[in-house]
Amino acid sequence: MSKIPLPRVVKRPLVRAWNEAHRLGWLARDYASAIASGRHEHCTVCGKTGRMFYRRRVIPPRLVQLWGLTERQAEALARKESCDCANCGAKLRARRMAEVLLDLYPINGRRASDLRTWAGSHEAGRLRIAEINRIDGIHETLHDLAHFHPSDFIPNAHRGGYVHGVRHEDLDGLTYEDDRFDLVLTSETLEHVPDLGRALAEVRRVLVPGGSHVFTAPVAPHVARTFPRARLRRDGSVEELAPPIRHPGGDVGYQVFTDLGMDFPEILRDAGFETEVRFGPVSDDDLAQVYVCRKPTG
Numbered sequence: 001m002s003k004i005p006l007p008r009v010v011k012r013p014l015v016r017a018w019n020e021a022h023r024l025g026w027l028a029r030d031y032a033s034a035i036a037s038g039r040h041e042h043c044t045v046c047g048k049t050g051r052m053f054y055r056r057r058v059i060p061p062r063l064v065q066l067w068g069l070t071e072r073q074a075e076a077l078a079r080k081e082s083c084d085c086a087n088c089g090a091k092l093r094a095r096r097m098a099e100v101l102l103d104l105y106p107i108n109g110r111r112a113s114d115l116r117t118w119a120g121s122h123e124a125g126r127l128r129i130a131e132i133n134r135i136d137g138i139h140e141t142l143h144d145l146a147h148f149h150p151s152d153f154i155p156n157a158h159r160g161g162y163v164h165g166v167r168h169e170d171l172d173g174l175t176y177e178d179d180r181f182d183l184v185l186t187s188e189t190l191e192h193v194p195d196l197g198r199a200l201a202e203v204r205r206v207l208v209p210g211g212s213h214v215f216t217a218p219v220a221p222h223v224a225r226t227f228p229r230a231r232l233r234r235d236g237s238v239e240e241l242a243p244p245i246r247h248p249g250g251d252v253g254y255q256v257f258t259d260l261g262m263d264f265p266e267i268l269r270d271a272g273f274e275t276e277v278r279f280g281p282v283s284d285d286d287l288a289q290v291y292v293c294r295k296p297t298g
């Protein structure tokens with residue numbers, strides 16, 4: 001059957017309507033699934049109690065295959081990368097980071113119930129915070145704090161420069177001065193930096209003594225020892241040391257330079273941090289740990 005070409009003026013709204021219908025279809029399914037499984041929780045980011053949307057499809061089969069994940073691990077990873085709050089959209093990993101921040105920084109000695117409430121306090125307003133790469137949910141909640149410094153990795157941008165109002169920072173070499181921040185936030189970023197050791201040294205450098213790096217990272221339970229999957233050559237090209245993996249698609253997305261294994265906490269301690277693993281240990285059923293790395297005061 002021959003296709004009848006549609007004029008662009010008709011095609012565009014049709015495609016938009018199709019995509020929107022598709023999105024609403026998924027949303028309806030997510031809602032039904034959340035109701036069926038009784039996932040109804042308090043959100044530590046926005047403070048609302050509501051449905052959390054588990055979406056197994058966020059971890060594609062190609063990523064599972066390339067990374068060698070079992071179905072159990074893939075489901076745990078899908079929980080980490082979804083279970084979005086119906087109200088604010090924060091994923092499980094962002095909500096757990098929020099929980100850790102509430103523990104670390106009480107208001108008048110008391111733990112706030114959620115990050116939104118916390119962000120309205122004087123204590124939060126005084127903290128100097130760097131967010132290296134946007135963390136959905138947390139970014140919007142902390143955005144209006146007086147000393148909140150968000151940045152993103154923007155390819156080909158000038159380090160420390162702005163593109164459409166967004167500052168470009170690269171963990172391979174931050175442009176911030178030494179001892180600049182009380183708190184550095186990253187989420188699922190360290191594995192994409194060509195030199196993990198250098199990235200950790202950079203975070204340590206910009207933290208004040210006693211300051212903390214609070215972050216999530218993809219540590220796999222079946223990887224005993226951390227290893228480089230790729231490295232950058234001097235000319236800027238990438239040398240593959242193991243079959244390449246990209247996030248989130250497997251073949252598509254951001255290149256993984258380091259596969260993080262079960263020795264990751266040791267690596268963090270060797271990089272000069274007092275390290276705590278929250279929601280640990282890493283297991284086949286829970287991959288959503290939050291790491292707290294404190295720069296020693298001594």
Ligand SMILES: [Zn+2]
Binds near residue numbers: 043085
């Ligand atoms: Zn929420």
